[in-house]
Amino acid sequence: MTGRIGVPAVSLASLLLVWVVAAALTADPQILPQPGALVAPFLAEMSAGTLPYHLGRTLLRVLWAFALAMGTGLVLGLLMGRSARVNLWLDPWLVVFLNLPALVLIVLCYLWIGLNETAAIIAVTLNKIPNVTTVIREGARALSPDLDAMAKVYRMPLGARLRHVILPQLAPFIAAAARSGIAVIWKIVLVVEFLGRSNGIGFQIHLYFQLFDVGMVLIYALSFIAVMLAFEWLFLQPWERRARRWRGA
């Protein structure tokens, strides 16, 4: 237990210490305020309801984009990993989209679809799908042909085959795609909000950037990082432990 909770806690505390030292050396709260100085404005934003509201908006966009990108990437990756023909056709597309800068996709989506929620979520999703597809394709290529043959001879139904034969083999790849996915997605969501939304963490950061309020920028950014850490520890890691149970046994 010490290892699982103690070490990350000490690790985070040392990061905080670096901040305290840096703030002391800077000695200018305009540039870098002390962590303690952020508590009061944080509580004020919380009780006013603005922080939870913007946090909620961003979280909703992240979840939508995450679900869409993971779902599409999983299907595409599986198809491309399983079929050389499909891969031959789709691989150039993958390379094009992998190398398309996030900013270009975002601007084009806003220009073509309009400054609305759909454009925002599609822009983030399109940015993330190629990464998920690439990772899952590697997993699909490594699927065991022996288990495939077994499932075929015993005529396992497609659903059972997917759930009990294919997905457990893909689990490490799905976890890797999800972990890097959620981090990249929330960063892109912020850019999307920065450029063309009137709410969300990115919008607030834009606002306080114009007011040159470093403290508020930090409060909004750190709040969402806290949410992401909670997601990692409360959802992703327990799920991974469960999926990996058979290895340690």
Next chain:
Amino acid sequence: MITVDIRAKSFGKTQVLGPISFSVETGETLAILGPSGIGKSTLLRIVAGIDTRFDGTVQRPGSCAIVFQEPTLLPWRSALQNLCLVHPGLDEAAAREALGRVGLGDKADLFPGQLSLGQQRRLALARAFAGEPDLLIMDEPFVSLDAETAETMLALTEALLADVAPAAIFVTHARAEAERLATRIIELQGAPATVRLDPQPGQEEGDPPHDRA
């Protein structure tokens, strides 16, 4: 119960199998003998329906089961689930009984990785027989086992074959195994491989053991 009529099977330009025809009735066990590399496993993969790229026809019954050289279990599911997931019609009590039958009654909740190789092999055997298949295919099921484990597996297979009485086909390079389990033996020879014509000692009844197409 199963009729196999293969005209040819090639990998690229190399023809591996020539004309091979045989049929196996319910309750009959056919052993396919031949040296390593002759194409026994290729033949078996065609018979099982894993490999569909060949010239010829195979008529197979509704339910098939297979025992590979390797156990080929789902390592992320328990021993019990390895039976139940593959046979959705099998209830838990029947699955536990099938495990008991191969001496794994107390191992139902363990993952395959927690079992010895011999136990994994027996689990694969239990999985094959649990569904009471019409056709059972075994690809060198006793290869690379120590003498004692191989004997346990052989005895177990013998008993299960007598109980379930499927049409069974198995491949081996050990004549002793073939003579013990099979009601009929065919031998592959040559390149591309075909069925050897002279009569075999394991043969029963007056039917011709094979006919060349």
